[in-house]
Amino acid sequence: MLPLVKTSIPAKELLMPRLEEILYSGYIAQGEAVEEFERKFEQYIGGGNTLSLNSGTAALHIALILAGVKEGDEVISTALTAEPTNTSIKSVGAKIRYADVDIETGNISPDSIEKNINENTKAIIVVDYAGIPVDVKRIKEISEKYGIPVIEDAAHALGAKFNGKKTGNHFPFTIYSFQAIKHLTTIDGGALQILDNDLYEKGKIIRWFGLDKKLSRMDNNITMQGYKYHMNNVNATVGLAQLENIEELVQKYINNGKYLDENLKGVQGVETIKYYPNTEASYWLYTLKVENRDRFIKKMAENGIMASELHKRNDLHTFLNDFNSELPNLDQFYSKMVHLPCGWWVNKEDCDKMISLIKEGW
Ligand SMILES: *Cc1c(COP(=O)(O)O)cnc(C)c1O
Numbered sequence: 281m282l283p284l285v286k287t288s289i290p291a292k293e294l295l296m297p298r299l300e301e302i303l304y305s306g307y308i309a310q311g312e313a314v315e316e317f318e319r320k321f322e323q324y325i326g327g328g329n330t331l332s333l334n335s336g337t338a339a340l341h342i343a344l345i346l347a348g349v350k351e352g353d354e355v356i357s358t359a360l361t362a363e364p365t366n367t368s369i370k371s372v373g374a375k376i377r378y379a380d381v382d383i384e385t386g387n388i389s390p391d392s393i394e395k396n397i398n399e400n401t402k403a404i405i406v407v408d409y410a411g412i413p414v415d416v417k418r419i420k421e422i423s424e425k426y427g428i429p430v431i432e433d434a435a436h437a438l439g440a441k442f443n444g445k446k447t448g449n450h451f452p453f454t455i456y457s458f459q460a461i462k463h464l465t466t467i468d469g470g471a472l473q474i475l476d477n478d479l480y481e482k483g484k485i486i487r488w489f490g491l492d493k494k495l496s497r498m499d500n501n502i503t504m505q506g507y508k509y510h511m512n513n514v515n516a517t518v519g520l521a522q523l524e525n526i527e528e529l530v531q532k533y534i535n536n537g538k539y540l541d542e543n544l545k546g547v548q549g550v551e552t553i554k555y556y557p558n559t560e561a562s563y564w565l566y567t568l569k570v571e572n573r574d575r576f577i578k579k580m581a582e583n584g585i586m587a588s589e590l591h592k593r594n595d596l597h598t599f600l601n602d603f604n605s606e607l608p609n610l611d612q613f614y615s616k617m618v619h620l621p622c623g624w625w626v627n628k629e630d631c632d633k634m635i636s637l638i639k640e641g642w
Contacts, residue, residue: 284565284586285461286625288529290521302517310488310510317516320523321471325448328473329480332511332519333487336435336457336470340368342486342509343431343453343472344403346479349374353402358388359595359610361407364457365433366600369405375602377401378595382415383609384554386567386617390418392609397426404430408437408447410619411533411564415556416442416450423451431455435470438463439530440562448473458519463530463564466519469511529624530562536622536631537563543635544568550638551616565590566622572642573618579642580620585634587618 289295302313318330333339349355351373357366359378369376379392388406404423406414414432423430434440434447435457441447448454456462458469474480485492490506511519522529545552551569555561570576573589580587593614594600595607620634 281581282585282621282626282630284588284590284619284621286623287460287465288522288624289465290518290525294524295518295521298517298521299514302513305513308513310493311513313513313516313520314511317511317519317523318471320520324523324526325446325473327445327449328454328475329477331472331474331480331483331487332516333470333472333509334511334515335468335509336433336455336459336462337364337368338487338507338509339455339457339470339472340364340405340431340433341371341507342483343455344368344372344374345486346474346483347403347429347431347453349402352400354398354400355403355405356393356396356401357405358407358409359593359607360386360409360591360614361433361594362435362591363594363597363600365405365407366594370599374402375400376600377603378605378607380605380607380609381613383613385412385415385556386410386553386613387412387414388419389609390415390422393419394422396605397422397428401426401428404428405433406430406451407433407435408440410567411436411440411537411562412553412567413437413440413442413447413556413559413561416559417556420450429453435462436564437562439526439534441560442556443558449475452476452479458515463533463562464519464522464526466511466515466522469515469519532624532626533563533622534561536626537561537566539628539631540566540568540620540622540634543631544638547639549641563622565619568618568620569613569616570618571616573616575642576618579637580634583633583637585621585630585637587620589614589617590619
């Protein structure tokens, strides 16, 4: 079965000597390798400051703290995402106010964001779902108009672009996950990309118990709640090896995604996703709207291809449904949405097979 997601680990010859060296170096905690990973990740993103962490969920948590979200506040978010986007809102004691999605893309709708803003709104979380960039231009305008910070959950969208610049450059906070099946894995890990230098310094303190690593323990004075969220040298070493080939790796997803887009446009029974102007997706998954989804998934499975909706709408979780909002566009989008594999393990023959299966009908 051609899987929907698959872990990519660097070649043995590249990874193992470095891993062995760091494991027996006597220093496996947060040190030079972490520092090097952060600076190289900043270079890859092309701007901002990288706060490396032990998960994407930790990145969301710190972003919400830095955005000033507190107990009783509201955060506007989307229900079409992986659960951590929204459990993190609950972890700071805030309430989730779901905006509806754009029927053409499945991403959070700027119009619906604006309708849902009220005096309790302290932040907006947007998700580049499946690697499809959100409507950056309009969301930025809304953020500026109301003075509400945006946190971009780019866990699916490493290397996706707007106006030629990668995710991580557009909003004050952008989160990445380096969990097993994301574009780049450090085994487990994450990063918070922060544009503001002072907030970056504050983020470093929150990541390490509220302690300032630049000072000795005796000279430290904790003044805020911190956590144990840092990345260690071992995970950072895996990350450094990954970064050597990351452009090529992400490009494989993009090439497959574009090829599927080109060949599925106008085919009976399917609707391809539309992209916002000046955006380039990084296709963590290939997303398509199809008629008779269950039959479609079955036909694909019978032919050795895993197709799935992958994520459960988050508003269907009791704990993640604070306001019971109506989401008519999501109802429609979700009833047809399906993902197909398009990552580094998928070759042109696999793509051609999917295309001809779809053209046959189901
Ligand atoms: C994977 C993921 C996360 C969380 O990342 P972890 O590293 O697993 O904590 C957050 N948001 C989305 C959309 C994800 O897919």
